[in-house]
Amino acid sequence: MSTPTVGSPRLEYGTDTSPVPAPRVSWITTAAPDGWLQSGAELRLATTDGEQTATVDGGASVLVEWPFTPLTARQRGDLSVRVRGEGGDWSEWSEPVSFSATFLDDGEWTAQFVGLADPAERATPYLLRHEFEVRPGLERATWYATALGVYEAGINGTTVDDQFLKPGWTPYQYRLVHETTDVTGLVNEGSNAIGVSVTGGWYTENFGFRDGARPVYGPQPSFAGQLLLEYADGSSEWIVTGSDWRISDRSPVIRAGIYLGEDYDARRIQDGWDRPGFDASGWADAAVMDAGPVPGPRTGPVVRVTETLSPVEVITTPSGKTILDFGQNLVGRLRIRVSGPAGHEVTLRHAEVLEDGELGIRPLRAARAMDVFTLAGAGVEEYAPTFTFHGFRYAQIDGWPGALDPAAIVAEVIGSDLRRTGWFESSDPMVNRLHENVVWGMRGNFLYLPTDCPQRDERLGWTGDIQVFAPTASFLFDTNGFLASWLQDLALEQEAAGGVPFIVPDVLDSAHTPAAAWGDAATLVPETLYQRFADRGLVATQYPSMKAWVDQLLELAGERHLWEGMFQFGDWVDPDAPPEDPAKAKTDKDLVASAYLFRSSVALADAARLLGYEEDAEFYTDRAEEVRAAWLREYATPAGRLVSDAQTAYALAICFGIVSGDMAQTMGDRLAWLTRRDGYRIGTGFVGTPLVNDALSSTGHVLAATRMLLQTECPSWLYSVSMGATTIWERWDSLLPDGSINPGEMTSFNHYALGAVADWLHRVVAGMAPDEPGYRRIRIAPTPLPGLTHASAAFDSAYGRITSGWERTDEGIVVTATVPPNATAVVVLPDGARHEVGSGQHRWVVASQPEAPTTDLTPDTSLAAIQDDPGAYASLMSAMRDLDPEMAAEFSLRTAWLPTQTLGNSMGFLSPVFRDGVFKALEAAKSQR
Structure with a gap:
């Protein structure tokens, strides 16, 4: 085939919307001759203003700058692309992608925030409605809405979209987002009605721990929305929230909260309240509330139901309770179909594990995590909570009228609707289950923002967790837009308080206390996104945040060039840390802190060099070298022993590049000695876990890394798998060997941080990594592990599907790889041979390593x-x-x-x-x- 085929282009924030006037564009050449490289491309844009074309010289096909006139608010268009290779013909034009601009012009947001004038209690749910007339000749209707709280909106009785808990959670005092929805199909000529249900969500939640939990934002939710009607004659009309909207506190949602759950009384449903002609004489005028910041368009993916699971077992507990097991720890809600008398209550309780055969609710702490549905008595009724979410595998059903049919209840999985991009598979079923647990943990904790856990009275955007997990996340799913949105919030919180907080949004007022590994999300998450997505623009946007963080640390380090003697989380949940003190790790906290000071300084210098800030690049490179020298002087002996003789300390030194050459090898040897001494049990917490297997394998200790991976005794990655886990735990022993729950107050069964080992599975075991940012040049370097017969990974990159893997056969070890068009790869085989290859499918065979002889077990065996x-x-x-x-x-x-x-x-x-x-x-x- 001499002519390539190209797929439809993708806009920066998805295929059908653009929240910016000049979105960047990417495309994939789906079929081309082996070794094909793009030499040029042409883009064609068709709008109501006419058709434009633009030429792209060279091989750029990822996040290409917008080559056309900037878009205007609500502008629609069709975008196509064609490509050619060196000396080749042009491809056919791709199928066009249709899109619309979702932003507003300056000054167009005029909606007032409205709510209850005199609510009876804090965080009172309410209903809003407004009727309006539509003239003949309507061409288009566009709905914009946001809330200080959460809302669900409908027009003429039909919800405007399938999104959940809109508009999500941002630092409300600094940034709000609005949804933009084409509702032309819901609007009729003549009378129409908008109906909105509003509750407090994150805005009115109490945040904090134990008796310190308190409201942070406000006592009552408010809502703002506006509808633009555009007519064929060129005229338009805005319908905006204000005091002329009608409001009622007689919502069927009695109360709702992120931690509370939802109480819903179907007897309070007011038929027709969201349709025209409803008698709203008993409703009041909405009160105009204090406005939040002018909202901007959503840039991250929406949250919606992504999967439905049925129960796999009905359990009767020792106390006689009925519990449904869905076979998978998930995040979402239950949907029930039930019939019974009016006023009858059905209670839905949620938990991740069972203990002594009963629902294990102690780890939920103060979170009620319960939904109560009161029946209207109108035949078969369907209910699913709208204004809360739960983390659970098990659901206890109390008060079900009559015999429970498990088919009447399903679990709906809810989360940010990210595009899956990465997969891993091996010959070991337990390793495969571990990887699947990582995927489910990420799915549950990526809900508007990257949270630490989805079930208890927390669910916060901890910076340390995503800092260590970002490489794994960016392989498994397309996280660029999701994390870019969250980093924007991080920078806003940092700018306001002068430091990077522990969590974003910072409801704990933590930005005044810098913490290593947590605050370093400001530098290391942007670095990861650049390496995985080649998003130079994101680095440019975040550069002031990156620089402010490193400058703050360098000032704290002073003339000693060490970050020491201050609060630190350290190697959080080191397996030796007692349940009541998860920060009490084997590795010295100051050693960890100064290692991160070095790591972030290097990342900042690299970012400066990328952006052309040569003076900054030189300055921070020099500062990094000063920190490196101070760290080695303070914490390492000339013989290569560290003052903290622990796995995390050596892994930091090796993987952060504090040591190299012979010293790195010496420390790798010591790390391997420690892991074997400890029976190849894991000895790391949040900081060391993403690094320890990399440190071992990069210094030639593949056997040690393998034994660590395949260990099933506690503490280890596969211990939780052996105990039936279907997500990653917060602690290595969240569930004790006897089946009881860890006695500590901080015990979660869905915490992705310790699953960061999956990045090592992808890059090292399967052997797939970017050799240039964005995978334009790929590194294929698989590592056959003793005890495995095969392993492979697949990744849908910005250039197309990449595969890499190996298998033991009678021929030897067979290595295979797929390189997509317009990309190249450097291949390092297990025997050390190196190849440079272009696109296409590739196969190599290398000799198998002889198996180690079986060890005789005698009293003299070491x-x-x-x-x-x-x-x-x-x-x-x-x-x-x-x-x-x-x-x-x-x-x-x-x-x-x-x-x-x-x-x-x-x-x-x-x-x-x-x-x-x-x-x-x-x-x-x-x-x-």
């Missing part, structure tokens, strides 16, 4: 040799557990698995009966092989 042989270790543990499971668990956990210690010596303190029984069992097993 403990290190046993740990390095998974089969030998499994045989030893099996023999011990058959005799005494508790003693076996204690031996495994407390033994230092050192090369200088033998199995016989290590068992010297055990009872002779147990010791002799173990060796007899091992000898018997050997004779049967």
